[in-house]
Amino acid sequence: MATLATPSLLDAGTHAARWIADYCSQQFKGDVLCAQHDDPAWTAMFEELAAVAGDDLGHARERAQRHAEDIGTGFRIIGESEERPWPVSPVPLLIGSAEWQGIAAGIEQRAELMETILADLYGDAKLVERGLIPAALVGGSPFFLRPMAGLVPPGGYQLHFIAVDLGRGPTGEWRVLADHLRAPAGAGYALENRLAVSRTLGGLQSRLNVERHAPFFAAFRDGLAAMCRRVEPRIGLLTPGRFSPSYTEQAHLARYLGLLLVEGADLAVLEDKLYVRTIGGLKRVDALWRRTDPRMLDPLAFDSHSKIGVPGLVDAMAAGEVVISNAPGVGVLESPAFGAFLPQLAMRLTGRDLLLPNIATWWCGQDTERAHVIEDFDSMLIGPAFGVAPLGLPGGVPLPGGEITGAARDALLADLARRPQDYVGQEIVRLSTMPVVADAALVARPFTLRVFAARGADGAWTVMPGGFARIGEHPDPRASVMGEGSWSADVVVHGAAEVDPVSLLPATDSVHVRRNPGTLPxxxxxxxxxxxxxxxxxxxxxxxxxxxxxxxxxxxxxxxxxxxxxxxxxxxxxxxxxxxxxxxxxxxxxxxxxxxxxxxxxxxxxxxxxxxxxxxxxxxxxxxxxxxxxxxxxxxxxxxxxxxxxxxxxxxxxxxxxxxxxxxxxxxxxxxxxxxxxxxxxxxxxxxxxxxxxxxxxxxxxxxxxxxxxxxxxxxxxxxxxxxxxxxxxxxxxxxxxxxxxxxxxxxxxxxxxxxxxxxxxxxxxxxxxxxxxxxxxxxxxxxxxxxxxxxxxxxxxxxxxxxxxxxxxxxxxxxxxxxxxxxxxx
Known part of the structure; x- marks a missing residue:
């Protein structure tokens, strides 16, 4: 006969303490929870989880996933016709405000450094002239767009929005794994993760003083508007269309930010001005947040075979009539090979070391570095220098040198000898782990953190407090093995100071009431x-x-x-x-x-x-x-x-x-x-x-x-x-x-x-x-x-x-x- 459960079994604090103790008893080296297991923030988070799921972690995972599906979050794998539901973990990654300030400062420094480098590469090219950047590193990159040389973007900035992937080492240090400048994806997923987790853990916001995302998005929107010539600009989010892997994220961002979601066929350039085709005729567009490949952006300036671009768009940009975020050509700095030169450039251009160091990188286009990579081949990660698959790495994915054997190894070494500039060697990074719910239990999985920064109305950079974490499917903590990950998690930045309940919605008395729903493309x-x-x-x-x-x-x-x-x-x-x-x-x-x-x-x-x-x-x-x-x-x-x-x-x-x-x-x-x-x-x-x-x-x-x-x-x-x-x-x-x-x-x-x-x-x-x-x-x-x-x-x-x-x-x-x-x- 069933008996009533004792009060302790029904107590959320009891469940939370047991979950943490059981998890950390497995002695995960470098795990973020176990390194801070006495942090009351983690206890509060697990107590909130237990309050909604009882002792059933599997229920918590199902609940968070259901909220994500209700929001409509999804993504598509390239080559697949069907969307998949966006996988979100019920356990967020917690980062204290003091630690986050260091991360944010590093991201801001990196963004300013890249802006300076890009202005030079598409301007006077003094860095190449002085030998600080090899000419082959620029001219050999498929993402250096020569039609942009000498063109000063409206507002004077090349970059308005960036994303940076970070890895946390087993001892707690953060390092940069990759930069995303061409069409940074994921900010919408960070927003949707926050919505799903907030619905799952309703009391976490007030208990931990969680910093909000709304001020970041407001700053970005205001920053784009400030660079436009008209007082009330029309801003569009340019999408490649519904077959884009992150189309649902783009649609969510457009709706949240109040942007017009447009495709290339919606737009036309007349007399160096950009217009959107609407049911009421052609209407001006002042700025575009593009999520398309920049080489496809304008068939007259870049790839003439593009069917998703807008003929004449670069001319409109050159005339100062449309702001494009980010400017075409910024992807030249995404190349992994540039990681080998950023530490030196940071010291020469800013007088300071990088606050967030890169993973150690050697570009094989230099004799000494190539010899070093070949000598330490088995202990390095071998990857493409420009993000494009060379002959020796037909998959285009970096691989640990020690795992490349037989004919594949011979082919790679032969191609590296023929075209050394196409390859880089990098240190193999080991990542921290975080708790994830799998089979109704907490397990440790490696993770990376994607952080976003946007330029505000004053031109200064604002860093989103959080971002989203990618979680590996297997326990192997090597970043190269983790790949894109199989789950995501909200990233909660918390502190002692109370957080104002900021919303992206303006004050109720500051908006002119209108009943016209706006432009219909x-x-x-x-x-x-x-x-x-x-x-x-x-x-x-x-x-x-x-x-x-x-x-x-x-x-x-x-x-x-x-x-x-x-x-x-x-x-x-x-x-x-x-x-x-x-x-x-x-x-x-x-x-x-x-x-x-x-x-x-x-x-x-x-x-x-x-x-x-x-x-x-x-x-x-x-x-x-x-x-x-x-x-x-x-x-x-x-x-x-x-x-x-x-x-x-x-x-x-x-x-x-x-x-x-x-x-x-x-x-x-x-x-x-x-x-x-x-x-x-x-x-x-x-x-x-x-x-x-x-x-x-x-x-x-x-x-x-x-x-x-x-x-x-x-x-x-x-x-x-x-x-x-x-x-x-x-x-x-x-x-x-x-x-x-x-x-x-x-x-x-x-x-x-x-x-x-x-x-x-x-x-x-x-x-x-x-x-x-x-x-x-x-x-x-x-x-x-x-x-x-x-x-x-x-x-x-x-x-x-x-x-x-x-x-x-x-x-x-x-x-x-x-x-x-x-x-x-x-x-």
Whole structure:
């Protein structure tokens, strides 16, 4: 018989003390917890963990991961099409404020040193002239961009935002492992880690006086704005697109910072000014925080094959009309080979040693250093000098020399003799460990720390208090073995001083109230329009499949439909490209036919295919969609139960998506395009159904099927008690403006949306898309059920396609032609 637990077993302090004692009894050398096991901060953290998870550390890990997934955090491995959930540990890394001050000072010194070096390399090049930097180290780097030579960036700074990877040695010293300057990633993950851990350990903030991230992000945003020429600048975050490994992080940062998330195709340069293509014309962009490869940034200046860049962007930068963070070309200092020269450069340029030393590095482009690397080959880490894979290291990943054997060793040494400048030797770094939850227990794993620094409005550097820790999958403490790690952890900087509850949100009385939601890029409008169309198209196809499953194939569903009605249903699916025509209308052939229309993955425009297209749009619109909507779009295709069960599951999902868009999306221009796409696609589906089932030769089965496809059976039965007749059915589904599934209802809403969307001229005349919608309204409003024959319905269908094309031409601006149209360029 169960007994009540003793009070000590329910005490969070008891659990915390036991966890720490059990963990440190294993004598982990250099572990951050065991070196400070009597620090009350660690005890407080584990007490908070025990308060929410009891004695179950596995539950704590699941809870933190669930919070991360609720936030929408994810990432993609290069080469994979599916996103993975961002792995966050429930145990943060704790760093005292005194220790953090030393780290921050080292990061600030490093950032200033790199700014000085970059200004020289792209300016007078005195450091190369004096022999302090070998010319081959600069000219041989693929990240030195010659078109940037002599160009002074707007504001005068090359660097605005950097990331630095640090390793903590077993004795507690911190050293720099790598610099990230081209497109530093991870600040959004640090923010999301903080959100997930804060939700898991709610009381930690007040108990430890945890320093906040908001002042750092505010300083960065203000710093970019201060370098722009306009008082209220428009700032964009330039992303390579949804297939970028860190796209979800970029979307989260854009939403958090209030930046416009843009791709290269969204932007255009006219007369040395940068514009974003919007539904209201071209609007100025004053600054870009780029997350793209700088070589892809401008096909006229760098790689001419780039399809994601903006032609003329460097000219706009040179004219001082757009700030680019960071400036193209700064990646030349990311090269591991530069680590061999930074200590000497720091002393020559600042008069001080590096506060955060580099790992010892020898560039093989120098005779003495190359000889040293070859002599100590087995005790060194051998890596590419410029971050690009040389012939001797085809994987491009640094490897311990002692582990390179046989033919691979011979090939590397041979290539090192041919092209020594492509290689570096580095000391093998051993890392400290920290506690991680694995199999419901605390285990020690090595970690690295990524720290971020940003330039504020006064030009000074601000260091994010924390960053995020990467945690290795295996106990091996060598940094080269750890690689990218398999888990991440929040980094908590704490101290005795109370922390002001700073938020990135401005004071409530300092913001001018407005109801205009802001700029809507044309690409986003295009995405929302087609998201609406795909969701409606998938639902329409599923309706046809469900009618066939419920009335023609399922033996328990009652009387089967007549062969002519079934043939017309088949024709709707075949005409839409959902499946090839079945060999016959026998039950087995129809079952295979509907299975193809619902589940085919290739060749056919099945429900699964349509869902995949909608999901792709959702993944590219994370900055504007709710997490619930993204979660529904990302949900896997159902596989359990029979076909009718799976169809029902999908139908409920479509209904949930429709409800979210109808009840939870603000009535912004983005929502109008989404609903416009739905209305266009639904109008097309209704028109086709009317042509197939609503003609004078139609049978009772045809009319009943038409009511099913239009979800109007109940409405009809409530209105007409005498049975099914063609004229009232057609009137209800085609012409009744009060029926939300009718053709008239769709066209009225299409016209309403187009009247509300922006126009380019102020002459009061209809634009082409508005005129086409008005023509459709006139046709439907003057028609009668008896007059709706195939010819009229065919004209309406063609008119809807023409209207869709007109909407695309007007609002989804692509290519150079729209840039020359009258009225397109705005402020």
């Amino acid at each position: 044309s690409r986003v409008a295009d995405n929302f329009f087609w998201l609406g169309r795909y969701l409606e198209r998938g639902e329409a196809l599923l309706n046809v499949i469900r009618v066939m499953l419920g009335n023609s194939i399922d033996a328990d569903a009652g009387a089967a439909l007549g062969p002519q009605t079934v043939g017309r249903l088949v024709g709707l699916i075949v005409a839409g490209g959902g499946a090839p025509h079945p060999a016959s209308l026998r039950r087995a052939d129809l079952a295979a036919f509907t299975r193809t229309a619902m589940e085919a993955e290739e060749r056919w425009h099945s429900v699964r295919t349509i869902n995949r297209l909608a999901r792709g749009i959702g993944q590219g619109s994370r900055d504007r969609l709710s997490s619930d909507m993204v979660r529904l779009l990302d949900a896997p295709f159902p596989t359990r139960g029979g076909m009718l069960d799976r169809a029902g599951s999908l139908q409920r999902r479509y209904a949930a998506l429709s409800g979210l868009s109808a009840e939870h999306m603000g009535r912004t221009a983005a929502w109008r395009f989404h609903d416009l796409g739905r209305r266009v696609e639904r109008a097309l589906a209704v028109t086709r159904a009317l042509r197939a089932f609503g003609m004078p030769q139609g049978s009772a089965d045809d009319l009943s099927t038409l009511l099913d496809l239009a979800d109007s059976q109940i409405s009809y039965r409530q209105r007409y008690l005498t049975g099914i007749a063609r004229i009232p059915v057609v009137d209800l589904i085609a012409l009744d403006p009060g029926n939300p599934r009718s053709l008239a209802f769709q066209i009225d809403h299409i016209c309403e949306h187009l009247r509300a969307l922006p126009v380019l001229e102020d002459d009061g005349m209809n634009e082409p898309q508005q005129a086409l919608a008005a023509r459709l309204v006139a046709t439907v409003s003057t028609a009668t059920a008896a007059s709706l024959d195939e010819e009229v319905l065919g004209d309406l269908e063609r008119g809807l396609f023409t209207l869709s094309d007109a909407v695309a031409r007007r609002y989804f601006l692509q290519g150079a032609e729209p840039l020359r149209a009258a009225g397109m360029t705005l402020a």
